[in-house]
Amino acid sequence: MTTDSTYHPQQLHTYVTEVCGALGSEPEEAGLVADQLIGANLAGHDSHGVGMMPAYVASVAGGRLFVNRHISVASDSGSVLVIDGNRAFGQVAGYEATNLAIERAREAGVALAGLRNSFHIGRIGHWGEQCARAGMVSIHFVNVAGNDPIVAPYGGADARFATNPICVAVPSMGDEPAALLDMATSLIALGKARVAHNSGLELPSDTALDGSGNVTRDPAGLMAVPRDGAIIAFGNHKGSGLAIMCELLGAALTGGMTISPRHERDDSAINSMLSIVIDPGALTSRSSLVAEANEFLDYVRSSSVRAGFEEVLIPGEPELRARQARAAAIAVDDGSVSQLRWAAGKAGLPETRIEELLG
Ligand SMILES: NC(=O)c1ccc[n+]([C@@H]2O[C@H](COP(=O)([O-])OP(=O)(O)OC[C@H]3O[C@@H](n4cnc5c(N)ncnc54)[C@H](O)[C@@H]3O)[C@@H](O)[C@H]2O)c1
Known part of the structure; x- marks a missing residue:
């Protein structure tokens, strides 16, 4: 410790x-x-x-x-944009690409933006929050390439993809989303293994495999160079399937780099992201979406609580609470x-x- x-x-x-x-x-x-x-x-x-x-x-x-460095637009056909991240800081590429997609969604009702070849774009929820603040719904499929795979597919003993995150954000009438699902498709994010390793802590049980494909709680193999072990994809065959779809939609469809061994692995974290940004006004109205969403979310919260649990939370609520707890x-x-x-x-x-x- x-x-x-x-x-x-x-x-x-x-x-x-x-x-x-x-x-x-x-x-x-x-x-x-x-x-x-x-x-x-x-x-x-x-x-x-x-x-x-x-x-x-x-x-x-x-x-x-x-x-x-900044993004460049590789192709622009109205509501469909292909954007090159030019190995800029992902915080710059993600911000600029998301702004462009929001602008297009305002004009066309929906924007489909492929961002490829960006350096690490960090916490994907940040981009969902940017869309939600602008009153947009957004869906983001992301892959991670430029490094060795870290996550084992369902039934696999060794890694074939990375922690490929997915994010879906639904706006409220204020600045915070009504709901924000932002998750790695692995049981834990690689950074959580890094934090456990740095803190001398064990990994949560049943989240990782050692180099022989056996379940382990020791984060050392995941941090070793070369890596010796893998994180397990979440949700059995379903989560593993979503991780595969992040690779196909986030990278293959946007002309980005999948983690296939044909592509260079130079110890980078290269993210490609397919963002679908939707102006609720194109289908209903923001106020009607928010009213219906809030009613439903309250219904979800009102579920009676199972033994072993304290409450029912909406995706995004743990982050809101953390923000309050960590403000100082x-x-x-x-x-x-x-x-x-x-x-x-x-x-x-x-x-x-x-x-x-x-x-
Ligand atoms: N850029 C990259 O390459 C990359 C790769 C992987 C992950 N990430 C980021 O890593 C971060 C961590 O991902 P994670 O999967 O470890 O997050 P997590 O498991 O902590 O949370 C995932 C989601 O579940 C929700 N949640 C958590 N506890 C809940 C509860 N008790 N009830 C209801 N909802 C709950 C959260 O609000 C969140 O939306 C994310 O921000 C993700 O974008 C980035």
Whole structure:
């Protein structure tokens, strides 16, 4: 077990903007990266929070991720857009691509946007929230390539794809979505194994396999180079099927890179994402969608609670609660702090910057 240091979210935000600045990012880019990473910590997803910075710094240094790059539109046929992420920061590519898709959905009622060849676009819920704030419903299918597979298919003993996330967001009349499903199609996200490894914790039971295909709770094999083991796809054959569809829709359909061994694996996290952005006004109206949704969601919440459970939650509620609980304090484990020291030093800042920010 390791101990934690507790940071104010603003201190971690400053750390990320300063490290990005030291890498050469323009202030707007540094702000987008920090907003998304610290937003993930605030939402309770440390797997996609400030702890991503060491991988980003290593990727910039290794010439796999490029600062100050932007998206380019590869093809544009009205409500259908194919967008190249140009190995920009995923926080920039995701933001720009989502903005374009929202704009098109406003004009046409629906937009289909394929974003390919972006560096890691982080917590996909961030893009669902961007759509929901604009009053849009959105559906996102995402694959992860550029690295070895990490998730075993149903019945498989070794990995064939990554943690391929899916997100569906439904707006409310305010800024927060009425419901936001944002999930890896693996039983756990890889970043959660990293956090467990850094914290000296075991993996949840029945979530991972060792190199021989046996169930294990030790995260070490998943973090080893080369990797020795796999995470199990969620939901048996159904979840494994959804993960496969993320690869086919997110990457094959958008002209992106699947994780097929024919494509280069250079220790990157290259995401491709198919986003379907829908203006509710094209089918009904936002207010009517929200009224019907709220009535239904309340009906779901009112289910009597099974033994062993405390309550029934709607997707997105755990993140809302985490945001309230973490508004003034985010715990970072010692293993992650030492990686953040390394990242600051590699980017050209004093290694002690992360401790200095703690004051
Ligand atoms: N960019 C990438 O390559 C990539 C890859 C994989 C995952 N991710 C991200 O990793 C993050 C973590 O994914 P995860 O699958 O570990 O998340 P998770 O298992 O914590 O949550 C998944 C979903 O379930 C909902 N949920 C959780 N507990 C609930 C409960 N008790 N009742 C009702 N709903 C509940 C959450 O609101 C969320 O929508 C996501 O933000 C995802 O986008 C990114």
